[in-house]
Each structure stands twice: as structure tokens, then as C-alpha cells.
Amino acid sequence: xxxxxxxxxxxxxxxxxxxxxxxxxxxxxxxxxxxxxxxxxxxxxxxxxxxxxxxxxxxxxxxxxxxxxxxxxxxxxxxxxxxxxxxxxxxxxxxxxxxxxxxxxxxxxxxxxxxxxxxxxxxxxxxxxxxxxxxxxxxxxxxxxxxxxxxxxxxxxxxxxxxxxxxxxxxxxxxxxxxxxxxxxxxxxxxxxxxxxxxxxxxxxxxxxxxxxxxxxxxxxxxxxxxxxxxxxxxxxxxxxxxxxxxxxxxxxxxxxxxxxxxxxxxxxxxxxxxxxxxxxxxxxxxxxxxxxxxxxxxxxxxxxxxxxxxxxxxxxxxxxxxxxxxxxxxxxxxxxxxxxxxxxxxxxxxxxxxxxxxxxxxxxxxxxxxxxxxxxxxxxxxxxxxxxxxxxxxxxxxxxxxxxxxxxxxxxxxxxxxxxxxxxxxxxxxxxxxxxxxxxxxxxxxxxxxxxxxxxx
Amino acid sequence: xxxxxxxxxxxxxxxxxxxxxxxxxxxxxxxxxxxxxxxxxxxxxxxxxxxxxxxxxxxxxxxxxxxxxxxxxxxxxxxxxxxxxxxxxxxxxxxxxxxxxxxxxxxxxxxxxxxxxxxxxxxxxxxxxxxxxxxxxxxxxxxxxxxxxxxxxxxxxxxxxxxxxxxxxxxxxxxxxxxxxxxxxxxxxxxxxxxxxxxxxxxxxxxxxxxxxxxxxxxxxxxxxxxxxxxxxxxxxxxxxxxxxxxxxxxxxxxxxxxxxxxxxxxxxxxxxxxxxxxxxxxxxxxxxxxxxxxxxxxxxxxxxxxxxxxxxxxxxxxxxxxxxxxxxxxxxxxxxxxxxxxxxxxxxxxxxxxxxxxxxxxxxxxxxxxxxxxxxxxxxxxxxxxxxxxxxxxxxxxxxxxxxxxxxxxxxxxxxxxxxxxxxxxxxxxxxxxxxxxxxxxxxxxxxxxxxxxxxx
Numbered sequence: 001x002x003x004x005x006x007x008x009x010x011x012x013x014x015x016x017x018x019x020x021x022x023x024x025x026x027x028x029x030x031x032x033x034x035x036x037x038x039x040x041x042x043x044x045x046x047x048x049x050x051x052x053x054x055x056x057x058x059x060x061x062x063x064x065x066x067x068x069x070x071x072x073x074x075x076x077x078x079x080x081x082x083x084x085x086x087x088x089x090x091x092x093x094x095x096x097x098x099x100x101x102x103x104x105x106x107x108x109x110x111x112x113x114x115x116x117x118x119x120x121x122x123x124x125x126x127x128x129x130x131x132x133x134x135x136x137x138x139x140x141x142x143x144x145x146x147x148x149x150x151x152x153x154x155x156x157x158x159x160x161x162x163x164x165x166x167x168x169x170x171x172x173x174x175x176x177x178x179x180x181x182x183x184x185x186x187x188x189x190x191x192x193x194x195x196x197x198x199x200x201x202x203x204x205x206x207x208x209x210x211x212x213x214x215x216x217x218x219x220x221x222x223x224x225x226x227x228x229x230x231x232x233x234x235x236x237x238x239x240x241x242x243x244x245x246x247x248x249x250x251x252x253x254x255x256x257x258x259x260x261x262x263x264x265x266x267x268x269x270x271x272x273x274x275x276x277x278x279x280x281x282x283x284x285x286x287x288x289x290x291x292x293x294x295x296x297x298x299x300x301x302x303x304x305x306x307x308x309x310x311x312x313x314x315x316x317x318x319x320x321x322x323x324x325x326x327x328x329x330x331x332x333x334x335x336x337x338x339x340x341x342x343x344x345x346x347x348x349x350x351x352x353x354x355x356x357x358x359x360x361x362x363x364x365x366x367x368x369x370x371x372x373x374x375x376x377x378x379x380x381x382x383x384x385x386x387x388x389x390x391x392x393x394x395x396x397x398x399x400x401x402x403x404x405x406x407x408x409x410x411x412x413x414x415x416x417x418x419x420x421x422x423x424x425x426x427x428x429x430x431x432x433x434x435x436x437x438x439x440x441x442x443x444x445x446x447x448x449x450x451x452x453x454x455x456x457x458x
Numbered sequence: 459x460x461x462x463x464x465x466x467x468x469x470x471x472x473x474x475x476x477x478x479x480x481x482x483x484x485x486x487x488x489x490x491x492x493x494x495x496x497x498x499x500x501x502x503x504x505x506x507x508x509x510x511x512x513x514x515x516x517x518x519x520x521x522x523x524x525x526x527x528x529x530x531x532x533x534x535x536x537x538x539x540x541x542x543x544x545x546x547x548x549x550x551x552x553x554x555x556x557x558x559x560x561x562x563x564x565x566x567x568x569x570x571x572x573x574x575x576x577x578x579x580x581x582x583x584x585x586x587x588x589x590x591x592x593x594x595x596x597x598x599x600x601x602x603x604x605x606x607x608x609x610x611x612x613x614x615x616x617x618x619x620x621x622x623x624x625x626x627x628x629x630x631x632x633x634x635x636x637x638x639x640x641x642x643x644x645x646x647x648x649x650x651x652x653x654x655x656x657x658x659x660x661x662x663x664x665x666x667x668x669x670x671x672x673x674x675x676x677x678x679x680x681x682x683x684x685x686x687x688x689x690x691x692x693x694x695x696x697x698x699x700x701x702x703x704x705x706x707x708x709x710x711x712x713x714x715x716x717x718x719x720x721x722x723x724x725x726x727x728x729x730x731x732x733x734x735x736x737x738x739x740x741x742x743x744x745x746x747x748x749x750x751x752x753x754x755x756x757x758x759x760x761x762x763x764x765x766x767x768x769x770x771x772x773x774x775x776x777x778x779x780x781x782x783x784x785x786x787x788x789x790x791x792x793x794x795x796x797x798x799x800x801x802x803x804x805x806x807x808x809x810x811x812x813x814x815x816x817x818x819x820x821x822x823x824x825x826x827x828x829x830x831x832x833x834x835x836x837x838x839x840x841x842x843x844x845x846x847x848x849x850x851x852x853x854x855x856x857x858x859x860x861x862x863x864x865x866x867x868x869x870x871x872x873x874x875x876x877x878x879x880x881x882x883x884x885x886x887x888x889x890x891x892x893x894x895x896x897x898x899x900x901x902x903x904x905x906x907x908x909x910x911x912x913x914x915x916x
Contacts, residue, residue, distance in 0.1 A: 011561055012557075012558060014512060017508035017510060019505065019506070019508065021505060022503035022573075025504055025505055046483055047478055047479060050472060050475035051509075051580075069537070069538070073545075074535040075547065078529075079582045079584075080528055096470075100470060103469055120509065137509060
């Protein structure tokens with residue numbers, strides 16, 4: 001689907017580093033626009049930190065470097081010289097930013113410090129790469145904040161989740177918020193909340209995460225502030241990030257056998273107009289189609305008039321692949337009746353819109369599409385979870401019966417590892433927003449009030 | 459000035475790789491917005507190519523690699539492994555893009571291919587680094603086009619110069635368009651047009667360039683198309699790029715002893731409102747200032763209400779450093795008279811605007827500022843050129859008498875090199891838009907119709 005819709009080109013001569021072609025990049029840039037809108041509105045400042053990080057800075061937080069040691073790219077030479085200090089190509093920017101935060105934060109008046117950047121990041125993936133899902137150059141945003149207390153950092157996490165809710169609404173994407181297990185949290189984090197969505201094959205895809213660092217980074221990077229009593233204290237930090245996997249999720253969750261189905265908010269063209277010409281009315285219909293285009297454009301709707309010299313059916317096919325949410329067909333009969341015929345990409349539903357209320361009519365349908373796509377995707381996610389009492393209910397490998405599983409878990413590492421290893425599945429974590437539960441640990445049988453979620457992952 | 463206005467932070471632990479802090483990044487993003495607007499409007503598609511380029515691709519065009527050999531960063535290791543093929547961190551993207559263009563271009567119907575990207579690029583600078591002027595990670599745009607003929611490529615260059623004119627108008631920046639000498643053109647180019655501006659010390663700064671490649675890259679990268687007769691031919695290519703030096707030029711050309719002077723088009727805040735409070739009218743004035751802010755915001759003007767608890771004089775000082783084009787002062791007397799007092803950043807001119815025509819009044823002043831800043835900058839550039847008959851008129855080093863020089867040149871390499879070497883100055887080139895001239899070569903004395911420009915460069 002990625003190739004048919006020309007979203008990216010994976011023929012670039014480095015495996016896992018793909019070229020963003022115009023159509024895919026346009027969609028990604030709409031996603032970025034919503035991210036910027038939400039982060040700006042909540043008082044985050046956009047910055048841009050250097051790509052390269054000296055090895056000496058990179059190694060300051062021990063767990064962090066351990067987590068990334070085997071998957072970073074190293075710059076060792078510049079021009080004809082070998083560098084004294086090797087440089088890491090950013091896999092994420094904690095170690096680039098925090099030496100500067102140590103200079104920027106002086107007093108409690110500098111807090112909270114809320115920054116973000118939208119950049120590309122680099123991981124030397126050894127697993128099979130897949131466009132937007134597992135790549136070696138990853139487009140993403142990362143926000144980094146500093147606070148005067150653990151509580152204020154916690155408030156930031158609540159704000160992040162509200163930002164998430166608003167962004168995901170534009171993308172019509174459902175998600176789980178799961179607090180990751182201790183062995184799966186981000187290297188250096190106090191805790192990590194994973195943001196996962198379910199793919200059509202019932203594997204889950206992690207779209208991003210939110211981390212509470214407490215002072216785990218501010219101690220090694222010496223980020224301190226003077227409080228109101230003149231005491232020096234370490235800041236509490238959080239980060240939040242999501243990647244181009246958002247686009248990967250869009251494609252898989254909404255797409256169908258005919259191609260992409262794009263949410264109107266991120267569709268490069270929200271509407272395509274296909275004139276239905278006959279020999280005798282070609283001029284009249286073309287002129288009317290141009291008026292339609294101009295009226296919709298003036299109404300703030302992103303519209304494409306497909307006036308190529310080709311059969312309508314062939315044009316329908318092309319724009320279905322591209323996922324344009326709404327198609328308008330305009331023929332002689334439509335003009336006589338003062339209407340235009342529409343076809344929804346998501347449901348194939350057809351109907352007509354009166355030309356005298358074209359812009360509000362189109363807006364209403366786009367809003368309905370958005371609403372229906374979101375509802376359908378949430379319905380699928382909700383129906384994807386099966387609560388199990390015994391791990392034997394999990395099929396040994398991918399089958400049509402595979403689901404996302406919820407189950408009782410005593411919470412101990414031993415039971416967690418035992419479960420994961422025996423069933424080749426990953427515990428995604430426990431609900432970040434607590435779900436009432438009473439049951440038994442699926443492994444040791446102890447009574448527990450903790451529910452966990454597990455799935456095979458992409 | 460860069461530090462006082464908090465445009466970037468050069469304390470990052472790699473020399474020449476600076477952190478874009480929020481205020482500087484906002485200005486740069488406005489510049490990017492104009493670049494996107496103009497390139498999109500002329501049918502260029504935005505793309506995003508990988509950062510890393512395999513050494514094997516990088517070395518295909520011989521002159522090109524020679525030009526960059528000593529100034530690129532090399533990735534040699536990934537994780538714990540040494541790579542089989544070393545990777546170059548992009549210094550510019552010809553060698554990343556052209557293997558893909560060879561796949562994308564098939565027939566004359568695919569032409570012209572017009573693409574661009576806005577990314578960061580990397581040069582291992584060995585000279586003294588300076589923020590925005592000479593850095594090792596450079597924010598820039600690069601457009602790359604393919605055409606079916608040399609003439610069509612030439613038409614692209616004319617379009618590029620029209621795009622340039624429109625962008626520079628927003629930035630109130632003047633420029634020279636000079637066809638570079640043979641020994642100074644871009645590695646691999648047929649010819650290069652340099653875009654230079656004059657700094658207050660009369661040194662010139664190259665802001666960007668436009669290149670005609672003919673088929674110099676399409677032959678080694680095998681980018682061919684089938685013409686209407688079924689014949690396979692190599693495409694003709696052009697590129698065009700400008701960097702964050704645009705911001706460097708903005709700062710130097712427009713700034714004064716009190717700080718930045720920002721053109722309204724790229725100012726994060728176009729207007730700052732400073733309420734002048736006394737004990738008895740604080741509430742009334744504050745409320746009126748908030749109404750002013752809301753009215754201007756609703757009018758599409760970027761406005762900051764400075765309601766900090768500080769003296770007005772201290773606020774004036776801060777916003778002058780930041781270069782906010784227009785300051786509005788609102789006190790009890792102003793409210794009584796139904797006006798607001800304004801002060802222009804560029805000229806210090808003061809006056810009043812009637813509150814009943816606030817938005818059109820502010821718009822008019824911002825337009826006037828724009829016009830005056832542009833006129834003043836062009837006037838300076840025009841007055842910076844001195845036509846000389848003898849090279850002895852050039853001072854040996856930077857002095858108050860130093861200028862940009864124009865002179866007769868026979869056009870031969872020997873005279874050119876002799877002139878540059880003897881006077882420690884660079885020939886910027888010959889006017890791209892021909893200037894009528896008859897004189898003698900400043901070195902050999904032969905009659906010539908060619909005028910050249912030379913300057914010491916930043």
C-alpha cells in the first residue's frame with residue numbers, strides 16, 4: 001500500500017532509510033502541524049538541538065547508554081581526520097539537551113522549562129525493517145520538560161495525555177495507555193507509559209511514550225535550581241515522544257483492499273472532483289467543475305480537480321488508492337438537477353449535495369467521515385481485547401484467533417518473565433488509568449487487583 | 459547580539475554546532491515558511507531524503523567528491539559493528555537524490571521534476587565558526603530539478619531568481635547576483651550564480667546559490683528519459699539553495715547598537731504593548747491594554763502584551779534587543795485621548811494611532827517599516843560599491859575605507875588569480891544580469907566589456 005499510494009520509496013541504497021516522497025511527506029507534515037499546535041498551545045517552546053552528541057556526554061547516564069549501546073551510529077572521522085571524541089548520531093536527545101538545560105535552569109523562576117523539537121532520529125535496527133513501522137531514520141517529535149517537584153512533573157504527564165487525546169482525535173486513531181513493566185521501561189526512566197494501537201492482525205504497535213524521569217537524569221547532568229529559600233535542588237524531568245509510526249498506524253488501521261483511507265484532517269486532498277464528460281457537454285461540465293473547485297478552495301477545503309484525459313473509472317481507482325476521503329462526481333445530469341454526486345471513501349456510501357449549499361454540505365460529510373472513522377477504529381480496538389483466565393488460551397503463533405489479552409497479574413517480575421517466555425508474547429503493561437479488577441495471577445494464582453495487557457507486537 | 463537576543467546558544471559541547479533556542483528558531487521558521495510558500499506556488503514538491511549517503515554513491519561524480527573530501531563527517535560504525543560501506547553525513551543532497559531520480563524519471567512526461575527539502579546539512583568547518591554565518595550543522599533548503607533540455611533548465615534558473623526576489627522582499631535584504639568564476643563554481647556545476655549581500659564592515663556574505671548542472675550529474679548517475687521519438691537522453695539539472703545565513707544577514711544588515719531590528723514579516727512578535735501604569739489607573743490601563751492585544755490578535759497581527767511587574771524603561775530595553783518592529787505604549791493620558799503611542803524600532807520615530815482605527819493603523823506602520831527597511835538596506839548596498847581603475851585603490855586589510863569593488867576584467871584565469879592573490883580579495887564574479895561596460899582589464903590592460911566584482915568575504 002505504501003508503494004501503490006507513493007508514500008515513501010524504499011529503494012534508497014541504505015536499507016531501512018527510506019525517501020519521503022511528496023504525498024507521504026505531506027501527510028506527515030499535517031500530523032506535525034497538529035503536534036505543533038497542541039504543544040505550542042500548552043506553552044512548549046520549539047527548539048532545535050544538534051544532531052551529533054559527544055560520546056562523553058552520551059555516557060553520563062549509565063542505564064541510558066546501556067539501552068542504546070548496540071543501536072547507535074557513530075561518526076568517527078571528519079574530513080581526512082580521525083576525531084578525538086567520537087560522536088553519536090542522535091537516537092533521542094536527552095544527552096544532547098541536558099548539558100544545556102544545566103546552563104539554562106538557574107532558579108525556580110525558570111521552571112517549568114517546556115521544550116520540544118521535531119527532528120529525525122537514528123537507530124541501527126537489526127530486525128527486518130518496514131516503512132514507517134521499523135526504520136533506521138525516524139521522523140519524530142520529542143518534548144522535554146523540567147519541573148521543581150515530582151508532583152509538577154506528574155501534572156505534565158497528565159497534560160501530555162490530554163495533548164495525545166487531541167492529536168489522536170484528528171487522526172481517528174484509538175490507543176491503549178499502559179504503564180510499562182520495570183524491565184521494559186525507557187533506559188533511565190522512573191516509569192514509562194506506552195501508547196499502543198492494535199493493528200488489523202491483532203499485533204500491537206507502539207506509537208510513542210511518555211516518561212517520568214524523576215531526577216534520574218538531572219543528577220548525572222547536574223541540572224539544579226535554586227528554590228525560594230536559596231537551596232539548590234535537582235529538577236524533575238519528563239519526556240514525551242511519538243514517531244512516524246503514527247502514519248504507519250493510519251495506513252494499517254484505516255486502509256482497506258482498495259488502498260488508503262485518510263482521515264480528513266491529514267488528507268493532502270480532502271475532496272477530489274471527477275467531471276463526467278460527454279462529447280456534447282464537455283465544456284459546460286468542465287467549467288462547472290472548475291467553479292466547484294474554486295468554491296471549495298475559497299471555503300478552506302483542500303480540493304483536487306482531476307481534469308486528466310482519462311476514463312472516470314480509472315480516476316476513481318487512483319484516488320481510492322490515495323485515500324481521498326470524499327469524491328465528487330459532476331456530470332450533465334447533476335448540473336441539470338443543481339447537485340453534485342458524492343462517494344465516501346470510508347463507507348462507499350453515495351448520495352448528492354445541493355450546489356447551493358456546497359461548502360457546508362461537504363464540511364458536514366467530512367465531519368461525519370471523521371466521526372465514523374474514529375468510532376469504527378475504537379470499536380475494533382475495544383473488541384480486540386480478550387480477557388483470559390489461563391495462558392493456554394493464547395495461540396502459539398499468529399492465527400485468526402489471536403487477540404490482545406488482559407489477565408490478572410500479581411505484578412512480580414518472575415511471573416511476568418515466565419508468562420512472556422512461555423507464550424512468546426509481550427506484557428504491554430498495566431492500565432495507566434486504573435481499571436477495577438479482582439482476580440488471580442495467571443501464573444502463580446495469587447489473588448490480585450492488577451490487570452495486565454499482553455500482545456504480540458509489530 | 460546573538461546571545462543578547464537569545465537567538466542561539468553556542469555553548470553546546472561541539473564547536474560550531476549551536477542550539478537553536480526558541481526565539482531564533484521562530485524567526486528561522488518564518489523564513490522557512492516563505493521559502494515553502496514560494497516553492498510550493500511554483501510547483502515544487504517537498505520531499506525528505508535520508509541524512510546518510512553511502513560512500514559508493516557519494517563518489518560517482520569526480521569533481522563533486524574532490525570539492526567535499528576534506529569537509530564531510532563519516533559514519534563508520536553502527537552499534538558495535540564496523541560498517542562495510544562508510545556513510546557520509548549529507549553536506550548537500552545531490553548524491554543522495556540522484557540515484558533515486560534515475561528511478562523516478564522515465565519519460566519526457568515525468569519532466570520537469572521539481573523537488574525541494576528543508577533539512578540540516580553538515581560541513582566539517584576548519585575556519586573560525588560564527589553563529590548562522592559559519593557553522594558545522596547548517597539549516598538550509600535545497601531545490602533540485604530535472605529538465606528535458608538545457609533551455610528548460612535555464613528557464614528554471616530564471617524562476618529561481620524570481621522566487622529569490624520575493625523571499626528577499628519579505629526579509630528586506632538586498633543582494634548581488636554574480637556568476638562565479640570558473641575556479642569558484644560549485645563542484646560539478648556548469649555554472650554557479652552566487653547570491654551575496656554586503657555586511658556593515660563591507661565584507662560580503664554568500665547567502666546561497668543557483669547552479670546549472672547541464673548533464674554533469676545525470677551522466678554519472680544515469681538519469682535519462684525517453685523523448686517523444688523513443689530516444690533516451692540525459693536530463694539537464696539545476697539546484698538552488700539558501701541557508702541560515704539569511705538569518706545571519708538579517709541580524710547584521712538591519713541591527714543597530716541597541717540590538718536586533720526585525721523585518722515585520724519574520725518577527726515572532728510584530729508589536730509589543732507596554733502599559734504605562736500609575737497607582738490610581740493600573741486596573742483601567744491593564745484592561746485597555748488587554749483589549750488592544752485582543753483586537754490586534756484578531757486582526758492577524760502577532761502581538762505580545764508585556765505585563766511583567768517591571769519599569770517600562772526596562773521593558774523597552776528588552777524588546778529593543780529582541781528587535782520587535784513596533785512598540786505601543788498605553789497610559790492614562792492615551793486612553794483619555796482615545797489613542798495609543800507608538801515607537802518604531804527601525805527609526806525610533808514616535809507618534810500616536812487613533813484607537814478607533816487601531817488595526818489598519820498598525821498595519822500601515824508595519825508596511826511602512828518594511829518598505830523603509832528594504833530601501834535603506836538597498837541604499838547601503840548600492841553605495842558600498844566603488845568602481846576602481848587600479849587595484850592600488852584597495853586597502854591592504856580591513857579599514858573604514860574598504861568597499862566592494864567593481865573593475866574591468868579580461869575574463870582570463872591568469873589575470874583573475876593574479877588579482878586575487880596580490881590583493882587578498884575574492885572575485886565574486888560577473889553580473890548575472892549584464893551591466894553595460896567598456897574599459898580595460900585591471901591586470902593586463904586589454905580592452906574588455908566585462909565588469910567583475912570583488913570583495914573580502916565573511
